[in-house]
Amino acid sequence: MSKVSYYTEEGLKNLREELNKLKDIERPKISNAIAEARDKGDLSENAEYDAAKEAQGMLEMKISKLEETLAGARLMDESQLDTSKILVLSKVKIKNEANGMEMDYMLVADGEADLASGKISVNSPIGKGLLGKSVGDVAEISVPNGTLKFKILEISR
DSSP: OOOOEEEOHHHHHHHHHHHHHIIIIIHHHHHHHHHHHHHTSOGGGOHHHHHHHHHHHHHHHHHHHHHHHHHTEEEOOGGGSOSSSOOTTOEEEEEETTTOOEEEEEEEOGGGOBGGGTEEETTSHHHHHHTTOOTTOEEEEEETTEEEEEEEEEEEO
16 A cells, blocks of 8 residues: 655655656657567567567656656645644754754655745654754754754744
8 A cells, every 4th residue: 555645735746747647658658669679570678678678668657657656646625724833845944053044944745845946845854853843942953964953933835
């Protein structure tokens, strides 16, 4: 059984688009490559055929994984979420107690995580450490090089 993950509308749309691209564009390309390689003769010594079959196996594995992710995906209605505590899809402003640096993050499902755009996974060490905290709380988060302390300044949706 697949595990349940919560996504924004945009994240769910991106997953579906990627799956459709793999099925509708990439799958036919690989089928054509296999057919072309098969037409070249002896399959026992045909490197192109072997490479195309391997690519097909990798593609099918990717499609299967995406389908499993989508089966467990749930769309969250952000307007119904409580803003008094940090939850999935919370936007948080935190301050690093050690250096005073302030950061803004949005906690998202693994598939949507993108640090460059300020989206961190709820399953990351920082994401796990922030879950359930309220404004004013200090989250102590264990990371490989020690413990970080973050003060929660704001929570929004």
